[in-house]
Amino acid sequence: MDKTLRKGLQLVEALASSNTPRGAAELGRELALTRSNVSRLLGTLAILGYVRRADDAGRYVATLKTWEIGMRIMRRDPLRRTAQPFLRALHAEVGLNVFLSVLEGGDVLYIDKVEAETISHVSAQPGMRLPAFLVSSGHAMLAWHEPSTVAARVQVHPRADGLDMTALGADLFLTRERGFAMTVDGSRQGVVSLSAPILVDGYPIAAVAISGPKNEVTEARRQVLVSALRNAAARISETLSDLGQVDYGETAGKAMGWSG
Amino acid sequence: MDKTLRKGLQLVEALASSNTPRGAAELGRELALTRSNVSRLLGTLAILGYVRRADDAGRYVATLKTWEIGMRIMRRDPLRRTAQPFLRALHAEVGLNVFLSVLEGGDVLYIDKVEAETISHVSAQPGMRLPAFLVSSGHAMLAWHEPSTVAARVQVHPRADGLDMTALGADLFLTRERGFAMTVDGSRQGVVSLSAPILVDGYPIAAVAISGPKNEVTEARRQVLVSALRNAAARISETLSDLGQVDYGETAGKAMGWSG
Numbered sequence: 001m002d003k004t005l006r007k008g009l010q011l012v013e014a015l016a017s018s019n020t021p022r023g024a025a026e027l028g029r030e031l032a033l034t035r036s037n038v039s040r041l042l043g044t045l046a047i048l049g050y051v052r053r054a055d056d057a058g059r060y061v062a063t064l065k066t067w068e069i070g071m072r073i074m075r076r077d078p079l080r081r082t083a084q085p086f087l088r089a090l091h092a093e094v095g096l097n098v099f100l101s102v103l104e105g106g107d108v109l110y111i112d113k114v115e116a117e118t119i120s121h122v123s124a125q126p127g128m129r130l131p132a133f134l135v136s137s138g139h140a141m142l143a144w145h146e147p148s149t150v151a152a153r154v155q156v157h158p159r160a161d162g163l164d165m166t167a168l169g170a171d172l173f174l175t176r177e178r179g180f181a182m183t184v185d186g187s188r189q190g191v192v193s194l195s196a197p198i199l200v201d202g203y204p205i206a207a208v209a210i211s212g213p214k215n216e217v218t219e220a221r222r223q224v225l226v227s228a229l230r231n232a233a234a235r236i237s238e239t240l241s242d243l244g245q246v247d248y249g250e251t252a253g254k255a256m257g258w259s260g
Numbered sequence: 261m262d263k264t265l266r267k268g269l270q271l272v273e274a275l276a277s278s279n280t281p282r283g284a285a286e287l288g289r290e291l292a293l294t295r296s297n298v299s300r301l302l303g304t305l306a307i308l309g310y311v312r313r314a315d316d317a318g319r320y321v322a323t324l325k326t327w328e329i330g331m332r333i334m335r336r337d338p339l340r341r342t343a344q345p346f347l348r349a350l351h352a353e354v355g356l357n358v359f360l361s362v363l364e365g366g367d368v369l370y371i372d373k374v375e376a377e378t379i380s381h382v383s384a385q386p387g388m389r390l391p392a393f394l395v396s397s398g399h400a401m402l403a404w405h406e407p408s409t410v411a412a413r414v415q416v417h418p419r420a421d422g423l424d425m426t427a428l429g430a431d432l433f434l435t436r437e438r439g440f441a442m443t444v445d446g447s448r449q450g451v452v453s454l455s456a457p458i459l460v461d462g463y464p465i466a467a468v469a470i471s472g473p474k475n476e477v478t479e480a481r482r483q484v485l486v487s488a489l490r491n492a493a494a495r496i497s498e499t500l501s502d503l504g505q506v507d508y509g510e511t512a513g514k515a516m517g518w519s520g
């Protein structure tokens with residue numbers, strides 16, 4: 001492990017997560033680094049364009065360079081590239097927010113979104129994480145993992161305190177039985193979310209979700225929505241399988257062998 | 261300048277730009293680093309989650325971690341946050357692709373886009389760069405810079421070879437006179453693009469653009485489109501000015517003092 005590289009990246013991450021410019025002394029305290037060490041690394045990062053001095057007090061902010069490099073990676077991502085036309089078609093069909101996400105540890109990481117212009121409620125954005133046990137996308141993926149993997153991912157989650165594992169287990173069983181996940185008031189009050197896994201060789205490499213306010217995702221409408229959702233997930237799965245180059249490392253590593 | 265940090269970031273950038281997994285020997289040749297140096301840095305980056313081994317031959321790919329961190333920075337970006345509702349409204353009004361971009365050196369960097377679902381031509385995506393002299397967004401910003409700054413930005417551009425600086429100068433003069441930029445077949449054949457600068461204290465900190473195929477952006481329609489575009493740019497300018505915290509470093513640094 002190269003410590004200088006680690007410290008430099010920690011500084012970029014700290015500034016990326018900060019709402020305000022940060023100085024070397026403050027960053028040093030947060031990351032347990034000396035102030036001179038931080039100053040030197042910030043100087044290098046500034047020359048390389050990752051951060052810039054924001055004021056005369058010598059405080060720094062993250063520039064858009066990290067974003068620009070990250071977008072280069074994302075533009076090529078085979079999952080997103082493959083899924084995008086199907087997500088758009090699903091959105092056109094149902095008129096609700098459509099999401100694509102993967103599992104990262106105990107979190108759902110949102111990869112893409114097609115947003116309904118008329119829906120005003122705040123919802124997840126690409127690049128955001130939410131606890132997998134809280135949202136339907138998470139349930140859709142966890143339900144196709146081994147119970148031991150689910151427990152390992154969920155129980156160490158910082159927000160898992162007080163979580164009813166029995167209820168979660170029952171929900172995941174039901175999710176698997178019916179082939180889709182549903183949460184009501186999951187991460188947002190008043191929002192219903194429906195999700196289906198994208199399975200490649202039986203692995204839930206990602207999830208597709210649709211969500212909307214309760215009065216739009218009515219019980220009467222759910223069957224049609226679920227059918228459109230599952231169809232989209234199945235077609236993405238097929239296309240990815242045909243590509244034959246799916247490798248989602250962490251996500252695909254520990255899938256289930258349930259016979260159920 | 262801390263060399264280890266620089267080399268580590270160069271490796272992330274190289275993998276971010278690569279369509280295929282890359283090995284240590286190959287990366288070492290490209291970046292003029294020793295193979296053992298590259299191997300050590302890749303090992304650190306893998307532990308930190310920025311890259312991962314893609315195959316048994318020991319080749320690596322970039323993970324989505326850089327993207328995720330970059331999205332954290334972008335979600336907070338005051339320009340994008342302020343502009344987004346106006347971009348959506350403009351899109352709803354004109355039904356064409358709408359873009360937000362900033363100037364980075366001699367390039368336009370696209371920050372955001374609201375895409376027309378019915379338009380099939382390929383166009384710029386967020387995170388992409390194009391030479392500022394080639395696209396209307398670039399003209400809209402360059403036209404509000406000092407001629408010397410324009411020359412400095414454009415002439416060192418790797419794609420500026422054979423560029424007619426006199427024609428560009430005339431176009432920028434016209435752009436400034438009429439208050440908007442227009443390119444026909446600028447970066448894409450058959451596409452007309454219209455842009456207006458977002459001026460804060462006279463500085464062109466960004467540009468708003470709309471673009472579409474020639475048969476949709478007809479001469480007859482242009483006056484209405486330009487009016488909608490300039491209105492959107494003016495309202496974003498006002499809102500940013502009211503926020504009073506605009507600091508676009510590089511972009512805002514060298515603005516013009518033309519009295520014209």
